[in-house]
Structure formats: C-alpha cells, structure tokens
Amino acid sequence: MLLSIRWLREFVALEVPVQDLAHRLTMSGFEVESISEIGPQWDHIIVAEVQASAQHPDADKLTVNSVYTGTQTHQVVCGAPNVRAGLKTALALPGAAFPDGLVIKRSKIRGQASEGMLCSSAELCIGDPDGGILELDGRLTPGTLLADALDLRDTVLDISITPNRADCLSVIGMAREIAALYDLPLQLPVYATPQGGPACADMIAVDIQAPDACPRYCAAFAGDIIIAPSPLWMRRRLENCGMRSINNIVDITNYVLLEWGQPLHAFDYSLLRGKKIVVRAARSAERFTTLDNTTHTLPAGALMICDAEQPRALAGIMGGLDSSITRETNTILLESAYFKPGSIAATGRALGIKTEASQRFEKGVDINGLIPALQRATALIADLKAGRAASDILDHYPAPIEAPRPIEVSVATVNKTLGLTLTAETIACHLARLHMHTVATGPGALAVTPPSHRYDIKTQIDIIEEVARLNGYDTIPVTYPVVPLCSPERNITREVGEQARTLLTAAGFSEVINYSFQDPNLLSALRISSDDMRSDPVRLLNPLSAAQSVMRTTVLGSLLNNLQHNLRANRCPACSFFEISNVFMKTPEGTIIEKRMLAGLTYGMQYTDTWALAGRDADIFDIKGCLETLLNGLRIVSYRFETGSTEAFLIPQSSMRLCIGDTVCGQCGTLDPEIAEFFDAASPVHVFELDFNILCAYYVDHRSYTPFSRYPAVQRDLALVIDKTISAADVCAALDSFKNSLLKQWHIFDFYQGGSIPAGKKSIAFRLIFQSDDRTLTDAEVNKIHDKLLASLRVQLGAELR
C-alpha cells in the first residue's frame, strides 16, 4: 500500500524523520518496501511570468516570449495558443528532465534562442492534458520552485500489508497503528454535517435478499451534482497513492477509500429504476457488463446490487457500465456497504478481477466504519462544491453483528510463550495503545476486548502476538530449547540418495535438477506408446505454458533437454548428467503415484584429448560400467543385466534391462540415433533410468568381514574361442557354475574377433586366480583344475583354446 506522509500527518502528529518511521513500521510487521520523495522531479521547474509574447519571425505557430523569473528574463520559444503577456506559468529551465526522457537544453528553434520550455500540466504530470501551458495563480512569485508554489512535495511509503491486517489498508488505519507504535493520540477530525440535500427515505428502499453476504447496507444522496475535475491537491494525493483522477465524484469515493479503507460506490440515481436497491445472489449463468465494458458470465452466488429491474453493480468489486457517473449526472446514490469477505473473494477469483474495493472487502472492512466513510464523502462533496449533499444517511442493518467478546489472557502464558517477564500492567498498557480494552479478572488474568476494526483478534495467541509486536521482537531474548535427547528417524531414501550422488559424481556425472513439469510432446518424441502408463501424464489445470503443462512421467526427457541446451549454448564436447527426482503416474483407477527415479545420460568424449590419453566417444560399456560401480558402491549384489530393452527410444541391440532380485529396476542403453539427432546430438547418447525405491530396497548398509587367504595365489590366463552366438554372459555363467573352491576369482581381460579368429567365432580371454586357504598350491594341482575347467567349457559351450 502507498502511504502519503502528509496525508498521514493529518491524523497523527508525527515529528520523527521518515527513515525512523520506516524502520519502526518494518520492525512491527509493516515492511516498508520503498520510500519515494515527491518533488525532486520538478527540481528545475519554476514559476515564471510572461512579460511579452511576439510572433516567431519564421514560424506561424510559434511565439517568442520574454519570461521573467524573479531575477532575470529568459527568451523562450513556445507553441501553446494560450501563451500571453501577464500569464504566470511554469518554466522548465535547462537541466529539467521529464518522465518521457526529454531533457531541456538551451537551443535555437527556427533561428530563435530558447532558454527553456513553458510547460503544460500534462507535461508536468500534475493534471489532465488540456492543450495549453499551465495557467497559474497570479499571486505566485516568479522564481519560486513550482513544487513549493503548488505545494506538491510529499513522501510516499510503499508498505507491504499482511493479509490479516486489512484494517491498515487506509491512511486512518495506518495512522491508528503508527499512533500506537509511537504512543501518540489519533486525531480524527469531526466533519461538518452537510445541509439541504435530499432525504433518503423518499429516495430509495433497500431490500437485502442475501443477508449472509451483506449484513449491512448504508447509503447517502447528493443532488445538483456538477461533474468537474478535482482540485489539484486531491488529484495529487490520489496519484501519489497510485490512483488515476477521473472526476470530482469518482475521486471523492476513491479518496475516502484510501483514507478510511471503506470502498464507496457512486450510482447515477436517475438511472436506477423503481427507487429500489436489491442485494441478491446472481442467478445461474447470469451475464453482466462492468464499467470497464467487459461482459462477464457470473458464477453462481456472485453478489449483485440491483435496482427494481436489473443488476447495476457487481457488489464490492465493480460497478456496471450503464449506471456509472457521467457528465450529465445530477443526483448520486453513494453506497457504503459491508460484504462478507468469502463471497467477494470467491467471485473475484472466479472472474479474475481484482480492484481496490474487492481487495479490501475480501480481507474484511470495519462494519462500524460504513457511516463515518459516508459522512466524510458528503463533507467532501460540500467542500468541493460538487453538489448538495444530505446529512441524512440510510442505514439498513437488520441484524447487527455482536460486539467482540472479551478474550481471556493469562499473563503467565504470555510470558511463557514469548520468553519474557512482563507485568499485567505492561501488557494492558501495550494493548490500550491498540484500542484494546483490558480488565483484570484475577491475579495474572486479563479480559481483553479488541475494537471492531481488529476482527483478526479472536484468541489468546492473537493477543500474545500483539504484545510481542508492541514490546518489540528485539526485546525477546535468545534462548536454546531444552528438550530430551532422542534418536532421529532413519531416512533410507535420503541415505541412498547421498551415496548415489557421491558415487555418480565421482564417476564424472554432474547432478542436474529440472522442473517437474514438461512438454507433453516430449513423450511422443521418446516414442512412449499409448499403452504405456507414462503416455498419460498428470495434467495441470492452469499451466504457465503448453511446454510446462504436464507432470513428468520420465526424467530422461529433461536430461535430453539439458544435453540439447549444452550442445547449443556452449557446444560442450561431452557431458554426463544424472538427476534423482520424482515422476508422477496415474493408475488406471486415477490415483496419482509419485515415484522417485534415478536417471542418467552420457554423451561425447570420454576423455578429453590430452597429452596423456586419447579421447574417444562414450559407448554402452561406459554407462553400463557406471551402473555396475553404482550398484557395487551401494553393495547391491543380486543384480544382473538382461539383454534387450522394452524402450522404443533405445537401440534394441544396444540396450538392456537391469534386474535386481526378481524386479526390473530400470533400463539402460543407447538412444535411437534419430531421437538423438532430434536433440541435436551428433554422436551416440547413452542413458539409463532406474526406479530409485528398488535401489533403496536392495541397498545393503551392513558390512561383514570374510577372512582372506595368506597363501600365494596362482594366476592363469585362459583364452577361449567360441561361436559368436554364445554371449559373454553365457561363458560367465558357465564359469560361475564351475564349482571349485580353489578358483577364487576371474575376470574377462580381453575380447577379440576378426583377424586370426575364424569367421563366426570370437575370442574371450579370462584371467583366473587360484588360491587355497590352507596351503601353497602346486603347479600340478592348478593344472588339474584348469584342465577340468577347460573340459567343462568345451562340453558346455564348444569352447576351444585360442
């Protein structure tokens, strides 16, 4: 909210510097977001008197003027028709800067020197465009700064008001709060009662058909209205507070709204039919055109202000187009009503309309503030000579809302909650400043009655917060909680997450985090088929864009986007990414499941070309090896890779399923080159995506020691030639099934095909380690096992020694 300091000072005699006020407000829950000085923008603009005005020798529409500014005379070229000798106006001197970027300089206009610019009110942003230059009061002294001459200076605070403090969305609301903070009196002026206006009873009857949504409706009238611009001081105040000046009547309603926080609405009385105001809920699919010339289909229950025949305003939100004030308006009905917050909020949200009025109603206005606001408005109508206002106010309040009940407050609870040691007197004193009435009901017990504008105060904790605020949060000491020691609950998902991240970053993968929403087109780009659960993502009802309209069902799409970004933006030769995030699935029954996934991608040069190592493109064994390292690091033992993946986006011959125990944990493989190309990748992209919860389920935290043999190990190499159709996994399985306790370990150290190996064959070489736990093995012993193994492989696989 924008708060004018000069306006504020009408209600509280505050002498402190504005910086002090801003700090005090911020520290009591009213964060001051900025402080703006009004005035410096007119720093080079002064009052000037035109002494002589003559036709420009070389331009029909220009004049050359002699302008006096108190100590000297300037020659100024001007194009305004109303410039004339004797006129007092505003002169922008060289150096003056305007909001549109224009900076005044000494210049020559068609050969004539011009030492400034005579300004219109539009150029000075102090009024409506009226064509000519400003015509100032003849009593003003030439040479005076315009800001001082017209009393334009002010300071405006931009204050963030929390939703619970709607009572402070007005100058008087803030004045009341500031008076409490500085312990100063609030000075509310008493307005003279206007005389002679029309009497309400003869003019209108009010019928509230929705008393729950509108418990009180007040109105006043003013006749003989003369629609005119508002005076400068009022226009300036409205503009400084972010409102546009329209005309005197609309400006008065806005002025009262800003000052009292009570929205008013002015109807052209002559346009209301049947001398009747009906407050009712909208009928189903009722349509209404608001004064901004927008036609809305109203949601059921939207509150309408109608005359005897038709709706005239969207209650508390916006007036109707065909009952608004015009230049012809003669008599106005000023509405000051109380509308229930929920009703206005629901309608405003449904229609997407937010106005100064609706924002106040939906947070709540003071039900006792309706009449003072009308009194202020009628007084202003009289002051501004905008019409003849009536002293008579119509007040339709069939079931007055009960006055707030006292709240029981225990001094001990206040102190225990805050960590303070306040006395009952201090508490009562703080509360009194907030207009809360306190009665001692016993030792350490108070009964506190909040004022009607503090409808946010309902329970003891609300009172405690007010005490803390007035006493100052900075007076509360810093203590440390004293609680019993306890063992935190284990979170396996987080533990495994941390380990997986450590392992993967050590393997050269960088962690990424992507938005959980994605472009639905990504699913077809990945060829996710329509019978796949992932093809039917959870859709957002109100997405920011189509590209962020569904929840992810796979993390891979995002990783591919990341790859594409890095290829395009920084032409990276290689990248390896991983992400641990949730995806969102819909079951056939429509339930949403969140599944944590671990996805990874590797692309490009595995070793950047250096003097020591030759770079090469990543292949499928890089990503497989990375997964093997991950699984080994997590001590997951029961895993195996099964050939072939079910993912249509992977190359079938270069993909596999990772199974742990009996479950498929995920898939990994090389991306189909067409899809890779779609993401701008020129060389192969290898990816994996695993169900993270399965990793967690098989994760082994436990470590145990197995004694190792201290006898020498014997190493033998075994190079086999087998049919190409036999896979390495088949050979490994055969080795696994060869039960001999002396064969301790083995691994594949060479793989070869072509060259000297016959067509249709390949060679796999194993390094075997033989070792006994209780003796040194002899060559003869090892030879025997080795021969037996070879014989067995011959029989099982038709393997031959190379």
Place this chain on the structure above:
Amino acid sequence: MRDECAAIRDEFDADLQSAVSENDLYQIKSKYLGRSSRLTSLIKSLKDLPAEERALTGSTANALKSSLQREIETALEAMRLTRKEQAIAARALDITLPGRRPALGTLHPVTRVTEKITAIFTGLGFSVVDGPEIELDFFNFEALNIPKDHPARDMHDTFYVSGEQLLRTHTSPVQIRTMQRMQPPLRILCPGKVYRCDSDISHTPMFHQIEGLMVDTHVSFSDLKGLLTILIHRLFGQETAIRFRPSYFPFTEPSAEVDIQCVMCRGNGCRVCSGTGWLEILGCGLVNPVVFKNAGYDPEEVTGLAFGLGVERIAMLTYGINDIRLFYENDLRFLSQF
C-alpha cells in the same frame, strides 16, 4: 711383510683406478678383502711372527684393510649416485605437464545447500522426512489454517491438478502429515520441491524449501530465536547480525520474518539488499494452536515452533548467484562451479 702391504696398496690403487662399474668394484673388494685375498692371508699369518714384529706389521696390515674397505665403499657410493643421476637424466620428464585427471562430476547447488542445512539439524536431533509433491488441498491449505477464500491463498499462486489436488505450494503440509503419523515430542526437517505459478526474473515455477518443525511441551519464541540463530550463524558465520520482525503466516502465531545483515555489503546498503542493509532469509513462528487441533494434537498440552526457508535464496546468497533461473537451465558452465 710391510713391503708386501705396500705392494698390495699399489696394486689396489691401480685396480681401483681402472674400475668402471659397480661390478668391477665388487670384484676388487673380493680380490683384496675376500677370504682368500693376500691381505687376509697376511693377517692370518701374523700369529706366526715374533711378538715384536707381530705388533708392528699387524697394525700396518689392519690399517690397510680398513683403509681399503673405506675406499671401496666410497667408490661404490659414488658409482651408485652417478648411475641414479644418469637414470633420471635418461627419463627426462617434464613434470610441469598436467596429470591424468579422472572426470569428476558436481552436485547441484540446491543439493549442496540442502545437505548443509540438513546436516546442521540432524546434528540437533531432527529427523528428515519427505512428503508428496502432489498434495491434497486439505494438507496444503485447510489444515494449515488457510480455508477456502482465505486472503492468504493469494500469497500462493497454486497449480491445480484437480479440484482437490494441487502441486504443494510449500513444504508445510509435511508438518501435518508427520503430526498425524507420530506423537509428540518431535523434531523434523522436510526439504523438497514446491511449486507456484509464477515465472519471472526472480521467480521460477518450481523451487525448493526446507521446513522445520519442533513440538514439545514448552517451546517459546525465545527458543525459536535461539534455534534459528544457530542455523544462520552456521550458514553465514558467527558475526552475522540477525533481526526478527513481525509477519503473518496463517499456520504460525506469533509469526516472524528473519533478516540477516546483507552478505554482499555487510549492512552498508547495496543493490542486492535494495539499500536496506538487510536480507530476508526465512519465515518462522510458533505453531498456531489451530494447526495443532487440525493435526490431532491438544494445543493445551503442546507448543511448537516452525520455520521455512527457500533453498535457492540461500544458495544465491552463499554462492553469489544473481539469477534464479540459472538453477534450472542446467548449463555445465554453471553446474561445474559447485
């Protein structure tokens, strides 16, 4: 006999002179000091000499022996040193070449900050709990004292999935879920993704929060100040000034916003802190009794504190990141810096 010694010495000197390898030296050693060397035989035969001559010749022979030993050792040492120097020179490495570096990935800055904060609170006995990202209106709003049409819903631009399901706008619903599951006392920390339909230079539609909740029989506002002081001092240093100012959250009361002295300008006022010298860092408060009631706790029996902070904000301040959108672009030039 002494002539014999002189002869050995001369011969030895000549041999030593012509030795070119360590092997030569070993052979010389064996020749002159070995069991069957002349000098050894000579020393062995000393016992046959008359006592007078034995003493004289003995000392000459023994002196010769130790002198030869020493000279051979010295020559050997010199020879070894030369060999080592020659070997080093032969390899002639330019060790200023860079080493072979195994590729090393990096953690996302959001993860780094989350882990740092999590470590602080697990050290204080807090459990880390998770909750769903697609939430029910009840847990995200209703139970947290934000009924339908409450003006505070304006503070949360919510993505909806259906009438009752939404993308959680904060991590606070995990408070309710945990209280429904566990009995007090409890101390929990809930990090995670949250969503608001807001996207501009300073907002991303998804970001990360960390929620903390502590429920016990006597938790006061001064305890809240203490706990968060620990957090801020651990994150930004012991000398960081902190201020608590009143604010409003429907689920806490009294509520506060916590500012720290600007980490960029040390409180002098700069662009980052909009000239105020202070940076808003988190929201907190004592748990509103209504929330306890909604979660099934007796507000007469328990008190609690809660706080929530934005991870990206802390990361931006800690690492000097000037644009929140960088977190989700995942550009390697950004990621590799953490």
